[in-house]
Amino acid sequence: MKRRMIAKALAAATLLGMAPVGAALAQETVKVPCVCELSGAGAVSGSNYRDGAKLALEEINGAGGILGRKIEMSEYDTQTDPQTSRALVQKAIDEGAYAIMGTVYSGSTIVNMLVSKQNGVPQITGSEAPNITQQGNPYIFRTSSSAxxxxxxxxxxxxxxxxxxxxxxxxxxxxxxxxxxxxxxxxxxxxxxxxxxxxxxxxxxxxxxxxxxxxxxxxxxxxxxxxxxxxxxxxxxxxxxxxxxxxxxxxxxxxxxxxxxxxxxxxxxxxxxxGLTTGANVASIKEFAGKFQSKYGRDTDHNGIKGYIGIYAIKYVTELIGSFDREAMAKKMHGLTLDVAKHPGMLLTTSWDDTGEMARESFMTEVQNGKQVVIGTVPAK
Amino acid sequence: MRFSLKHLLLLVGLGVLVVAPLGQGNYIVYMLCSWLIFSIAAMGLNLTLGYAGQISLAQASFMAIGAYTTALLTLAGWHWVVAMPIGLVLCFVVGLALGFPALRVRGHFLAFVTLAFNTLVFLVARNEDWLTGGTYGKFGMPRPDFGIVSTDSQLNFYYFTLIVFVIAAALMWGIVRSPWGRAFRALRENPIRAESLGIDTRRLTLLAFAIGSVYGGLAGSLVSPLVQFIEPGSFAVIHSLRILLMVVVGGAGFFYGPMLGAAVVILLPEVLRFTEGYYLILYATLVIVLMVFCPSGLIGVGSRIRDKLWSRTRDRGDLKQGAQL
Amino acid sequence: MSQFAQVLLSGLSTGSIYALAAIGFTLIWQAAQTVNFAQGEFVMLPAFFVLVAINFLGMPLWLALLFGLLMAVLVLGLLFKKLIVEPMLPKTGLPLIIATMALSILLKESVKEFYGAEAQPFPDILPQQTMNLAGAVISVQDILNLVISITAVVALTLFLNRTITGRSMQATAQNPAVATILGIDTKRMVLYTFLINAGLAALASFLISPLYLAKFSNGETLGVVAFIAAIVGGFNQIRGAIAGGLLIGVLDNLTATYITAEYRAALPLVLLILIILWRPQGLLGTDEGRQV
Known part of the structure; x- marks a missing residue:
């Protein structure tokens, strides 16, 4: 009987002692949800974007995370529907998002970016329609150049x-x-x-x-x-x-x-x-394509690269400002250039202007004998 | 006794709707708004489908008409209260114009005409940039401001939607209970007999369709200020099908059917999130099974179970009124 | 002029494939008095049976096509009839129509989940050459599509008019009660109709997929166009469905080439409303009576 009491007390003490540790662990993650097209017409693009992001996330978490905090990425499926995407961005923000990855379809992004603007949450989109960075939204950033x-x-x-x-x-x-x-x-x-x-x-x-x-x-x-x-x-x-x-x-x-x-x-x-192609004759991109292929057993289109560099951009910019400050992050990214020599996760030297539009080296390609061949390089503008 | 029980249930239901969003995150409140709005659209379709027995696959396009009219007018500085009725009148007129040729012919011609019409509305919304903003859509519609109360906050907007919903539901209740509504039910139960009683079935069906369309327009005029962004893709045929299935799953021809169906369609993806992509497969299978075994929808299933467990007193056939010697 | 000839041929080629789907639609309507809203998906699915046979079962193309045809007849004919239509008889009407709508979602989503959301390349069955004919570039594939579809339709018509089974099917469609009295196994005849529909859908699928690619969502437009072709042509006649299919195929291409590309998808609606106002029984339809 007595023994049991002691055992109980010990158990209680252990639990009490552990509680703060558990809380600290929970605090150590930073939430970067991925709101993207996992079903519907955009399923292919959205899934590649997510898987690219996941790849980067595992590398970063394996190397200690961002400023010592692990990234936690929950997934939200927009079903390629703009209204749903808006609701889900709202949900992701309600749940404490530090920054948002997605969406890929321009029709969705143009809607849901209003929500991240209202709440002051940086959003890293895969969309390419020109009008997205023409709305004067200070929280939207591209991962590839627009048309x-x-x-x-x-x-x-x-x-x-x-x-x-x-x-x-x-x-x-x-x-x-x-x-x-x-x-x-x-x-x-x-x-x-x-x-x-x-x-x-x-x-x-x-x-x-x-x-x-x-x-x-x-x-x-x-x-x-x-x-x-x-x-x-x-x-x-x-x-x-x-x-x-x-x-x-x-x-x-x-x-x-x-x-x-x-x-x-x-x-x-x-x-x-x-703008981005896994077939480009650039060592960093080839290495990425290899990692993606071995992890998922399939090739990705440019959306996989976009997701990958999106997560890395969040990491690099956060480390530059030294804290998890959403507003500071958005401010910092405007006019920023991330040199690939110092920031290898970007794959190519990348810069953003003050609308969130992005510039990067690009390529001219031709299909020869069923293969995409790079026939020229276009410098970043 | 049954009468007052019904009233009590109604009051409890309303009470739940009032307190439901309290203390919830914006996302939940948004989902609730969206449920109320789709309930309105489905309620209108229920009149066409459940009472008049005609399939319409254009409810989303009537939502588009309501949404675009409201959006354009409120963006031009008109108040929602003025803009909304104009959208509704437009839906009514278009409903009549569309239903007239389709209902001339027996059979499910309305289904095809409305299906094609939905595509047409989509094309107009997308191609006529000067009016609708084309594929980029319209955004930044103001939420209605009622002097003392503004509906800018999500919670206030929910209550605004709830009030519109209750009014719409009460009107529908009136329509269904009116002598004119009883004619509808006569029509549904036995079209030939209804005709022989001197009911002009064609005119009645046409009116049911037009009124149902107005409800679609009302739902659309609420979508505009809720989402504050509209684009043609949100009103494509697939959304009409979605609303149709709401009515069917809930229980076509039952007053509460559309609300139940809308809840299933909007909330089920949340519940079935763990099934990932299989959600729609499960849902479609559910609909097929329902149609094969209980075409009157979930409400029908409910009342069957109730009848089994709690069978009412049965009349002796020989004591039935109307039996004659 | 050469452009006109080319566009006309392309339209006829696509239209003949629409016609195959439209005929199946009228057959089902006659046999079960229902509108099959999953008809477009019936055309989408057989291509995937073939792809499964080639990519997972390692069959050569000809065997895969045969396999696809058999699977289509089994799943879209037999199972559709036994599992969905039959339990609802004799009261069909609205619930059956809605069940076919749900079926279309089910087929689409299943293909998407179990095979893939992306469009899939489909092997070329017909030769890809082009011929130069008086300045116009004529595609052999277009001509063969047209020839094959027409042959299938002629064969079907001969079967229905010249064989005992075919005539029994016609009798069943026209008057089931009398057909039963005459000793015809009407249930079996109705089943045959479903099997033939599945076969026609499979043929349409094999002809259309090499050019349009195989994709879960391919049935969406195809289904609507087939319905409208049947309504425009008149859906108690096989030749009505053919006329409707060809007409829509040609008009669609001519509209897109010479009038408007933005509104080409509106053409079916315009045709539909005109026909309903002007000739509700369809161009070639007859006022009364049904005929397979």
């Missing part, structure tokens, strides 16, 4: 290398495509190139017969293809079917591995300017 930066890099290519006078553009009529299209039309007007055919298409469109036919008949000497991966593949197949033999040039998607897988031989000869 507003990417498309102008192509102007010189059309004007000097291809020397075309007449050009066609085919674009997907959603947030992503419209942003790129508008920038492109402005750029071509400035460069004195005549846009002879302007063909919008639906997201998920299957039949590109009319689209290709219009471009063929317009007499364009090259076409700018600004579509998502699947639509790009269908377009390339149809272009081959109809014997369209002008240079087809894209931004980011057109020469991606996914498009090559889907379009097969029809993808050969397509060009694209890409």
């Amino acid at each position: 507003a930066k990417g498309v102008p890099s192509l102007t010189a290519y059309f004007k000097e290398q291809l020397a075309v006078k007449k050009i066609a553009v085919t674009w997907v009529n959603n947030e992503f495509g419209k942003g790129g299209h508008d920038v492109f039309i402005k750029e071509m007007a400035a460069a004195g190139i005549d846009v002879v055919s302007d063909v919008p298409s639906e997201q998920g469109q299957a039949d590109f017969a009319a689209d290709v036919s219009k471009i063929r008949e317009s007499g364009a000497e090259a076409a700018f293809v600004y579509l998502n991966e699947e639509e790009s593949a269908r377009f390339l197949k149809e272009a081959r079917k109809q014997g369209l033999d002008i240079p087809l040039v894209g931004e980011v998607t057109l020469t991606g591995q996914k498009v090559i897988d889907l379009a097969g031989a029809a993808a050969n000869g397509a060009y694209a300017h890409v």
